[in-house]
Amino acid sequence: MSAPSADQSPARPVVADAQRVVIKVGSSLVTNDGKGLDADAIAEWGRQIAQLRQAGKQVAMVSSGAVAEGMKRLNWVRRPREMHELQAAAAVGQMGLAQVYETHFREFGLPTALVLLTHEDLSDRKRYLNARATLLTLLQLGVVPIINENDTVVTDEIKFGDNDTLGALVANLIDADALIILTDQSGLFTADPRKDPQARLLSQVTAGDATLEGMAGGAGSSIGKGGMITKVLAAKRAASSGAHTVVASGRTPDVLVRLARGEDIGTRFIAMTPRLASRKQWLADHLQLRGSVTLDAGAAKALSEDGKSLLPIGVVEVSGEFERGEVVACRDASGREIARGLINYSSSESRLIMRKASSEIEGILGFIEEPELIHRDNLILR
DSSP, X not given: OOOOOOOOSOOOOTTTTOSEEEEEEOHHHHTTTTTSOOHHHHHHHHHHHHHHHHTXXXXXXXXXXXXXXXXXXXXXXXXXXXXXXXXXXXHHHHHHHHHHHHHHHHXXXXXXXXXXXXXXXXXXXXXXXXXXXXXXXXXXXXXXXXEEEOTTTOOTTTOOSSHHHHHHHHHHHTTXXXXXXXXXXXXXXXXXXXXXXXXXXXXXXXXXXXXGGGSOOOOSSSSOSOOHHXXXXXXXXXXXXXXXXXXXXXXXXXXXHHHHTTOOOSEEEEOSSOHHHHHHHHHHHSSOEEEXXXXXXXXXXXXXXXXXXXXXXXXXXXXXOOOTTOEEEEXXXXXXXXXXXXXXXXXXXXXXXXXXXXXXXXXXXXXXXXXXXXXXXXXXXX
């Protein structure tokens, strides 16, 4: 098998240009190779993330380590295979994981929030919108979400499998510009550097290049589940929504700050599709219409010409039956579809608030999900 070739296009300052970043750290880094939560390492990431925040970047963190910390607290030497034992270890370890992040990130003025996700949260449209809204609100509030798989309730059918995949899915979920995967390796090599002294580090590759997947590898330790192959596949998944990925060593001094300065560290996986275009393509091609809303002339113009969100006041008719998070068509007075998108309210709720100002939503429904019926980020023009 031939080794994958490096991307010959000009070097891309992936993190320097990013406004929203997801950082994934693996179990071996978080737990100092299984010895227990590494408070010094976590504090160091907090210091660097504070600098990224000062540079105007929003940061979410995907952290492994709950199971490994639970193993330590339970005096287990090897990672268990039984699901109920994994869930028990996660339940024990999650307490320590949240405490250490909260304590050490606070030292640098960074409030944190623990967010636990399962695959069902991202495959169900309603829960997807709820998770997305929560994470985006936390970022807007200046909070750093610490995200992990909810290992205490997952089953084989719904688990992500590894936190590299979770990192990519979170990047998709919040429209991140870049995913940084910090690991105990320097990046992607042409061969396993532990076995082949001729192996060379690839500084830039194209995400999704099929030859990269030929560099299969198992988990690097008994602590974590991922290997380099999971990082290659995560970069491919992140690229599907236009996010670039960097895989780099978490033990490189000031790695996050230096990446944000544009330094050439690790391996850059370049996404070939612009972020917004890929999300719009997903909305256009992969989701089934469940109903429609008819707009007045002002709302139709706001969507088609001004790039605005759809507010309930501009809707004059609701057709079909749908739930929050499903895709509906937006039609003008003649019945022509001018846009489609993920709606924030069910059909029955939409009928109650149509022709009403957003300020009236809570008074009518008793709650408010969003001020928009469809946000412009979840809408594609036809």
